[in-house]
Amino acid sequence: MEIRIVKSMSKIERDDWKPLESRNFPFTDYDFLASLERSGSLGERTGWFPHFFAAYVDHRLIGALIAYLKTNSYGEYIFDWEWANGFHHHQIPYYPKLTSSIPFTPATGTKLLLHSDYDQKEIREEVDKALLSLVKSSSCSSIHHLFIPQDELQAWQGSGYHLRYSQQYHWHNHAYQCFDDFLAKLKGKRAKEVRRERRQIAEQGVAIELLTGDSLDQMASDRFYQFYLATLDKKHGLDYLTQEFFRLVFQSMQDRIVLCVASYEGDWVAASLSFQKGDHLYGRYWGSTASFRSLHFELCYYQMIDYAIAKGLKLFEAGAQGRHKIQRGFVPSWTYSAHKIFHPAFDRAIAEYIREEKRILDQAMEEDQNRSPYRPFISEKSPC
Incomplete structure (x- = not known):
């Protein structure tokens, strides 16, 4: 298996990408991602630089992680400005960072696209190795997977990521x-x-x-x-x-x-x-x-x-x-993200930040659930 870092959707054939697209998530469609690039919505102006980790076997695309090298935290909707400020206060660069997300899109869906005919665990592991390699060569402070589905939490946590909870409706x-x-x-x-x-x-x-x-x-x-x-x-x-x-x-x-x-x-x-x-x-x-x-x-x-x-x-x-x-x-509803911080002291501090944030969010979630607009379940005939 070969992992290639592809810096533009134009380098990938549309027909090769289509079998990887999600069944219910339109934002990993080739046309959506390509439109972001072709329209000038990415790059220097907004701070999003495509770095797709594409897995190939015998020149066949069998998986891809959608990711971007980021020079700021705009357009992510999972806020890490406090983390960045902490780094800068100690004169440690927080940017660039590597973010796996759909630009400007706070919607839950996998960004790790896997071909069903191949060993998905192996693809994930090889992509994760490639992520770490890029981090070292690019001096990235961290890796962030945003708005990931619940069924991916265990895998990212097992790879050493801190799981962070957020809330939507x-x-x-x-x-x-x-x-x-x-x-x-x-x-x-x-x-x-x-x-x-x-x-x-x-x-x-x-x-x-x-x-x-x-x-x-x-x-x-x-x-x-x-x-x-x-x-x-x-x-x-x-x-x-x-x-x-x-x-x-x-x-x-x-x-x-x-x-x-x-x-x-x-x-x-x-x-x-x-x-x-x-x-x-x-x-x-x-x-x-x-x-x-x-x-x-x-x-x-x-x-x-x-x-x-x-x-x-x-x-x-x-x-x-x-x-x-x-x-x-x-x-x-809970939304989820996974974060890996490479500075040891900040890794510990951010892990504690996430734990305290979750405690506060648990209270907010309980309050919101108590405000449910729905009646207790009653079986009755539809008015339609």
């Missing part, structure tokens, strides 16, 4: 037949609030439509980009993604994208962009150029829950953070 489809079926499972007050928020959309004269497939043309991508910029302006965020990125994914990933558009008097005033693959749905971006009550909740939550129910999807991840999601049917 996810929606699960319990075989709902329609949106009213979902509402029937909520506590009365919560269901009433959701109905009121949805009613406000029509009362304000806002029209909603979902665009998929051939409807996702360049005009749609360019209009959505303006909404993306509007959100960044409001939050003083960084424009990691370029206009060309949206043009490329709207063209190459039409079968993965769900664009939810709000119009007022015939003009687009807001939109949300989600990605679907298999039975999972991921809400990623949203923006608006006008203010309407409850519009964010309608585009980013309720319309996507409606869509997930109609399509029989099992999971909807609506992005990072947001305790307000609980009262709208989302439940607190």
Whole structure:
């Protein structure tokens, strides 16, 4: 087995990569990763430099770890700024570091893609050796695997990584037949609030439509980009993604994208962009150029829950953070990362940091679980 460090998706054939792609996770698709590069969303401007660890047997690609050499901590959503500050305070470089993650995407899914016809344990072990080799040659301070699935925790911990817990809010489809079926499972007050928020959309004269497939043309991508910029302006965020990125994914990933558009008097005033693959749905971006009550909740939550129910999807991840999601049917969920620090003193300090952080998060998780919007289980006929 040969492990090659590939610094651009353009060096890998699309047909060779396709058999490795995840069944439910669109962000490891060749087209998504290639669009990030081709659009100028990576590199010096944002501090993400592709370093894919590709495993070959007889020139056949049998596995790959998606990773990036990082010169900052922007766009990761697992925050290590305090760690970096600690390094810098002692005049020890924290960057570069090696991060296995999907740029600007706080969504859970494997970044270690393995061909089912080969020994997956062997591929993992060889990739891990190659990671350590690159760390030495590049003077990296650390390795970070972000938003990893739960079934990978034991393997990374066994390789000497510290496991770190974070929290998001996810929606699960319990075989709902329609949106009213979902509402029937909520506590009365919560269901009433959701109905009121949805009613406000029509009362304000806002029209909603979902665009998929051939409807996702360049005009749609360019209009959505303006909404993306509007959100960044409001939050003083960084424009990691370029206009060309949206043009490329709207063209190459039409079968993965769900664009939810709000119009007022015939003009687009807001939109949300989600990605679907298999039975999972991921809400990623949203923006608006006008203010309407409850519009964010309608585009980013309720319309996507409606869509997930109609399509029989099992999971909807609506992005990072947001305790307000609980009262709208989302439940607190753990997310996971794994970290290896190569400075002995900082390794011990960060291990203690992670243990204390987990203790605090356990309390927050318990509080959130006690705020569940769902009624105790009652077997009853669907209202649909």
